[in-house]
Amino acid sequence: MEVKLEAMQGEEFTIEIGYFDTVFEIKEKIEKYQGIPISAQTLIFNGNAMIDERNTEFYKILHQSQMKLIVDDKSDGCGALLRRKVMLEFTLDDKRVCFGAFLTSSVSLLKERIQGLLRVQANQLGLFFMGNEMMDHQVLGDYVVSDFSEINVQIIKPL
Structure with a gap:
């Protein structure tokens, strides 16, 4: 299924995720396609920070759901690059x-x-x-x- 992510910097993008992907697996896909290190990512869905071990079924994420991506640019040395x-x-x-x-x-x-x-x-x-x-x-x-x-x-x- 496809979900939309909105980064705090204003950029929006979509990624394809599985119906039972964990939050960590979603972060891996974001790292692969957007180049943002997993350690720098926090995903927000329905106003709540998502826990890496939980999956899309737990959060009731459906096709075309929207999430927010917060990038912690202090988590690694490429903060300026991320922004x-x-x-x-x-x-x-x-x-x-x-x-x-x-x-x-x-x-x-x-x-x-x-x-x-x-x-x-x-x-x-x-x-x-x-x-x-x-x-x-x-x-x-x-x-x-x-x-x-x-x-x-x-x-x-x-x-």
Whole structure:
């Protein structure tokens, strides 16, 4: 099932979770796709902090439920990175689109956001920064992007 998460910094994203996933397993998915360390995450549902050992059934989380994500930037050394949001410019066929993203956002997340704008499957998109293709599993911070960095989008055929 899909749930929506709202980070305290204002960014919203969705993740796919299982009907019996524990809170810890949800945090692992957030770490994998958003790059936020598990130790820095607190999940809130219906106004209550969620306990790692409990599962979605305990909290009665359903498809399209909404949770809040609080990021404790003191829990590790990358606090500034977790808060850092940059404005990016995307170019495809002479069209320019701007939107904000956190440096901890994965390339695959960016593709998902662009997919909605272009009505193209995410696996058909190639993102290029400074002439190099960006890899899905990496985050923006890995590429040292800054405000108004230009990322070129190309439609490619899936393998």
